[in-house]
Amino acid sequence: MGAADPQAPNTPVRQSLAGSSYKGAPPKARTSAPGAQPGKLDQRPSAPTPSCPPIISTNSALASNQSVPQSSKTPSHSNSGQLERLPSVEHSSSNGVSVPIGGSRPTSAALNGNGKPTSAFVAVTSSYRVNVDEKLRHGRPETIPEVRQHVNHVQAMAFAKETEKLADDVMVLKRERNSLLSDKQLLLVNKRRLEAVLAKILGLKGLEGLDDGEPGGAKGKIAKMMKVLDDSKALDNKLGASGGAAAGMTIMEAEATMLEMHTRIADREAAITKLEGELNYRKTQAAAQVATLQKQLAEVQAEAAGLRVRKAELEGQLEAQVSALTAKVSHLSSQLEAVNSKLTSDTATYTASIEALKKQVANLEAEKAAAAARIAELEQTIAARDATVSELTAEKNRRAIEDAKRAEEEAKAAAEAAARAAEEAAKAAEEAAERAAAEAAAALQAAMKEAFAIEARAAAIADASSIAVALHLEAEALAAAEAAEAAAAAAAAEAEAAAAAAAAAAAAAAAAAAAAAEEARMAPAREAAVEEAAAVAVAVAADAAADDAFARLAIRLESERNAELVAARARLEVLAATVKDLEFKVSADIKEFSAKSDELLKAKEEALAAAKKAAAEEKAALQKAAAETQAALEAEKAAAQALAAKLGKEKADLSGRVNELEAALKAKAAQIKELEQQLMALERDIKDLTALMNQKKGMCG
Secondary structure, three states: OOOOOOOOOHHHHHHHHHHOOOOOOOOOOOOOOOOOOOOOOOOOOOOOOOOOOOOOOOHHHHHHHHHOOOOOOOOOOOOOOOOOOOOOOOOOOOOOOOOEEOOOOHHHHHHHOOOOHHHHHHHHHHHHHHHOHHHHOOOOOHEEEEEHHHHHHHHHHOOOHHHHHHHHHHHHHHHHHHHHHHHHHHHHHHHHHHHHHHHHHHHOOHHHHHHHHOHHHHHHHHHHHHHHHHHHHHHHHHOOOOOOOHHHHHHHHHHHHHHHHHHHHHHHHHHHHHHHHHHHHHHHHHHHHHHHHHHHHHHHHHHHHHHHHHHHOOOOOOOOHHHHOOOOOHHHHHHHHHHHHHHHHHHHHHHHHHHHHHHHHHHHHHHHHHHHHHHHHHHHHHHHHHHHHHOOOHHHHHHHHHHHHHHHHHHHHHHHHHHHOOOHHHHHHHHHHHHHHHHHHHHHHHHHHHHHHHHHHHOOOOOOOOOHHHHHHHHHHHHHHHHHHHHHHHHHHHHHHHHHHHHOOOOOOOOHHHHHHHHHHHHHHHHHHHHHHHHHHHHHHHHHHHHHHHHHHHHHHHHHHHHHHHHHHHHHHHHHHHHHHHHHHHHHHHHHHHHHHHHHHHHHHHHHHOOOOOOHHHHHHHHHHHHHHHHHHHHEEEEEEEHHHHHHHHHHHHHHHHHHHHHHHHHHHHHHHHHHHHHHHHHHHHHHHHHHHHHHHHOOO
């Protein structure tokens, strides 16, 4: 409203009074009453948010009042030429009753219901017993004790005046207060008037309806509003020229705020003291519980150490028994290895003997194979000889057939000659026929004898010769028989021809001479044929002799081969019998050795099984004892761990509670520090207000 004085000091109180009377963040409200939850940490936050109302900012009005010309009257008090001290003022209590503070006795408003002074009165009057040094008087406080001493010093300096001077100052301040209250009432009335005028002007349309009407109407409304504003400004000027009651109001509110802050600080200190006592009590309880738990833990550790010693002893016994069983098992294993080595050496000996016998059997098999090869070679030789004999027999048969044909031709020629010589005489023909029949019969008999001889020879060598030689001789006999039959047939033909010639002798008598002549002519040829037949007979005899010699050779070779085969079979039988005897002996020895080794192994296995069973039983007993011991140790260990966990949990709970208490104490300390900072700010504001009050008193005097 009014213009501010440029010489007015811009003190922190002017900055703080523009907002809230409590600087910084308000403390947290108490969440629970002390002792509401037993067993848990008692959290006691700082005091509740101050309930004092915010101080009305009247510094602007006070500054505007300073621009008014001062009166030329001298001040009414005695120390007009000196710097005025802070006067004693009346502090409003919570119920609105003023509390005079000075050297006089406390009024009824400064007393509580029990007749005792209030905390504010005690805090103010106790400042007279403060010892102030030079550093505190002339220096700026830094620590909390210095701040408290400085506050007490300021209070002592403020209330160290005489009673009459304080009474004069109180009257002056009361007058200023009443003037400020009247100014306040005027301002309120002016405010209501302005609100009523604005309500009439604006109506129900609001501020937006100012531009809807005619331009002339809008200008009229604006002019009315400007007139109202001018009236308000004139009223402000009038109120500004009425005096500086606002300064007194501001000082009273500052002092009331300071007293309330002192009260709160005292409450906070009491609460902090109580919390510190409770914290010390909790720490003592926690230390006692920790000592008890440590004692229990030491007992459990001692018991665990004894159990560990017992476990070590049992493990030593178990290891000794296990080592003894291991030594016994190793001894039995060495015995078993010795028996196995002995069995292995005997088996090697028998294996060597069997290998030698197998080598002998292989040699006999080789000799048998050589004998079989020799027999095969002899059989091949006999087959070659049989082939040669077959060739000779075939040649002989061919020659016999040729001789038979030649004889047949000769017979035919003789028949023709006989037919031509039919006329010679029938007797000659008959004689010739008889002679030819006799020759044929003789030849047939000779051939049959030769065939029988050949069959006899074949029967003689049938057991010794091969099947090929017998077949060859049989073929030769058949060929001889066929030749004899052919000769007989030729003789029969000659006989028939002779009969025919005798029958036709009469017819051929005429040709007898011719036949005789022809006979004479054919006589050399017949002789040649007889000679040739004799030569052929000699050759056949030679062939028969050669065949006989060959047959004898074949019989001899066959007998030699049979003898060699018999000898080889005998040797093979002897070798087979020897091998069989050796195999029987070896098998008997092996069976005996196997039986002995089986018995020995069985005995060793039974002994080893018994030892293993005993060791297993001992080991099972030891393991059972160890398991029981281990189970007992585990149970005790689990109990110790559970106890340790319980102790640790309790310790952790106690540590948590201690930490919570420490955190609460830190929070309280932070709040106290913040309150101390606010107190320092209030003290600086008090200094500024004191200076302002002194200046105001000089202006009002």
